[in-house]
Structures are given as structure tokens and as C-alpha cells.
Amino acid sequence: MRRSGIRRSGIRRSVIHRAVLATAAVALAAGCTAQAGGAGGGAGGTVSPAPTSASAAPGSSAPSTGATPSGDDKPSSPAPTASATSEKPQPKVLMGDGSESEQVRELQARLRQIGYFDRAPTGFYGTMTAGAVKSFQKKRELPQTGSVDEVTWQKLVAMTHRPTADELKPSTTNKLDTPDPRCMTGRVLCISKESRTLAWMIDGKVVSSMDVRFGSENTPTREGTFSVGWKAKKWTSTIYHTPMPYAMFFSGGQAVHYSADFAARGYNGASHGCVNVRDKAKLADLFEQVKVGDKVVVHW
Structure with missing residues (x-):
């Protein structure tokens, strides 16, 4: 009986062993099918592998292995931020070469107030205006661009007053100086x-003012205190045979009169000793106001 019991026990262990081997073979076959079939799998679909001890359960953090990344796995340096790579913003340019506006006229008037612009405002931004702006910028230790940016404009505004109508559009191109005491x-x-x-x-x-031109070195305009001796609305020089409209004679043959040459060529020419005026309309109005005997002062 004992020998028979031992035999039956051995048979049972053999059957159990074969059953375990058969189960392992089926499990192995199922795993290979999933790998070969990919997402499509076999007829029974994909079999998910059992989670390993390193896998993170849903909602938990993956365990750290403590390994140090190497090669391409090393974390890259953080990308620089926009503030670190962008340059300092430049002030906005308000006016520059070629600009033409009432703000340019105001700019010229303000520069003229503090001695950087020596003629009447025109409203056009050319080389003379750019040069005046550069001089202003140099004195204030600003970048000498020759253009007016927000910083330059604010500094100029702070140093000057709002131009008057006469400062914006003065009656003469040339700036009037301090009148002689005799005037x-x-x-x-x-x-x-x-x-x-x-x-x-x-x-x-x-009361009114205008630009004038004088005689050359060979025919200078005399200086001193005189008076209007006589007037002629239409006159032609008896020496040079040139027209002298609105002539007001004050010293021999020298007179204040309109000059078409002065109007056309400006200061590139000179008179023969007379005081030339290039604004005919202004002089015509003045001619009606001046009386014989009124004082004339010619000075430096």
C-alpha cells in the first residue's frame, strides 16, 4: 500500500508539472503575438504586459532610478528669455531729414530761441536743421543723430517756451537784432x-520789418543818421539804368528800394550802395507810410 501511494503521489506531481508547463507555453505564445502584431495584435487583440516594479501606477510619480543622464540625454541649458536677448529699445524718431510739418516749424523756432537756428522757421527739415539739432544733442550729451527723437524733443521743450505766432512766422527771414539807440x-x-x-x-x-541787401566793398552803403529826402514810386537809375521801384532816397543817390535781382539771387549779389529790399508787397506798404523827413539810421 505504501508503494502504491508513492506511485499515485508521483503521478499527481507529474500531471501538475505538465499542466504548469502547458500554461507557461500558452502565456509565452500570447506575448509574442502581441509584439509581432503591434497595435493590430492577433484575433484576440493586444495583451498588455503586467506592470513591473519600475512602472508608475496611475496618479503616482515614477520612481527615480538615481542614474545620471549622459550624452544626448543630458538636460539642455534653459533657453534665454526675451528680455535677455532683446536690445534696449531706441527712442521713437519724431522728425528727420525731409520732414515737412508745423512741428518742424516749432522745432526750428525753439532752436532759434536758444541760438541754434539763425533764420526764420520754414517748416522743412533740411541739412541746416539737422546741423542745428546735432549741435543741440552734442551740448546735452545725447547721441548726435541729427534727427529729433522723443528724448531730444523733451529736453528742447523743457528749455524753451511755446513759440509765439511771430516766432513761428516772423516778418523777416533774418532775425532782427537789438535796435540801435538812435532808433x-x-x-x-x-x-x-x-x-x-x-x-x-x-x-x-x-511796426514792420524786412530783409535787405547792401552795396559791395567797392560801392558801400553809407552808415550814419540820415532822413528821407524824397520818394519815387517808379524810378530808374540814371547811372546804372536799372529800375528802382518804391525808392526812398536818404543820402545822395543812395535809397531804400525794391530789387528784382535781390529777389531772384538773394545774397549772391550786391547793390551799388542802395539798400535793396526783396519783398515788393511789404515795401509797397511801407512806401505809403514813410514821409519825407522821417529818420533813417544805418548801423552795424
Whole structure:
């Protein structure tokens, strides 16, 4: 009986062993089918492998292995931010070469107030305006661009006052200088060789003004205090045979009169000693106001 029991026990262990081997073979076959078939799998679909001890359960963090990445697996340096790579923003340019506007006229008037622009504002931004702006920028230790940016404009505005109508559109291209003391009383044609202007003044007040041109070195305009000796609305020089409209004679043959040549060529020419005026309309109006006997002062 004992020998028979041992035999049956051995048979049972053999059957169990064969069953375990058969189960393992089926499991192995199922795993190969999933790998070969990929997402498509076999007829029974994909079999998911059992999670390993390193796999993270849903909702949990993956365990750290403690290994240090190497080669291409090393973490790259963080990309620089925009603030680190972008350059410092430049001030916005408001006016520059070729600009033409009322703001340019204001710019020129403000520069003129502090001695950087020596003529009447035109509203056009050319080389002379650019040069004046550069000089202003250099004095204030700003970048010498010759263009007006927001920083340059704010500094200029802070140093000057809002231009008046006469400063924006003065009656002469050339800036009037301080009147000679002899011009401060009575009715006077106050003529400055320094500023090349004529100011019609009554009791120290400038009523009107205009640009003028003088004689050359060979035929200079005389300086001093004179008076209007006589007037001629239409006159032609008896020496040079050239027209002298609206002539007001003050010293021999020298007179204040309109000059078409001055109007056309500006200061590239000169008179034969007379005081030339290039604004015909202004002079025509002045001619009607001036009386014989009114004072004339020609000075530097």
C-alpha cells in the first residue's frame, strides 16, 4: 500500500508539472503575438504586459532610478528669455531729414530761441536743421543723430517756451537784432548791416520789418543818421539804368528800394550802395507810410 501511494503521489506531481508547463507555453505564445502584431495584435487583440516594479501606477510619480543622464540625454541649458536677448529699445524718431510739418516749424523756432537756428522757421527739415539739432544733442550729451527723437524733443521743450505766432512766422527771414539807440524815438527806418534787416519803428516799437541787401566793398552803403529826402514810386537809375521801384532816397543817390535781382539771387549779389529790399508787397506798404523827413539810421 505504501508503494502504491508513492506511485499515485508521483503521478499527481507529474500531471501538475505538465499542466504548469502547458500554461507557461500558452502565456509565452500570447506575448509574442502581441509584439509581432503591434497595435493590430492577433484575433484576440493586444495583451498588455503586467506592470513591473519600475512602472508608475496611475496618479503616482515614477520612481527615480538615481542614474545620471549622459550624452544626448543630458538636460539642455534653459533657453534665454526675451528680455535677455532683446536690445534696449531706441527712442521713437519724431522728425528727420525731409520732414515737412508745423512741428518742424516749432522745432526750428525753439532752436532759434536758444541760438541754434539763425533764420526764420520754414517748416522743412533740411541739412541746416539737422546741423542745428546735432549741435543741440552734442551740448546735452545725447547721441548726435541729427534727427529729433522723443528724448531730444523733451529736453528742447523743457528749455524753451511755446513759440509765439511771430516766432513761428516772423516778418523777416533774418532775425532782427537789438535796435540801435538812435532808433528808439520818433519815426525811423532802422537799418542793420549786422542782421541785414530793415525795421520800420515808431517811438521804439517795430511796426514792420524786412530783409535787405547792401552795396559791395567797392560801392558801400553809407552808415550814419540820415532822413528821407524824397520818394519815387517808379524810378530808374540814371547811372546804372536799372529800375528802382518804391525808392526812398536818404543820402545822395543812395535809397531804400525794391530789387528784382535781390529777389531772384538773394545774397549772391550786391547793390551799388542802395539798400535793396526783396519783398515788393511789404515795401509797397511801407512806401505809403514813410514821409519825407522821417529818420533813417544805418548801423552795424
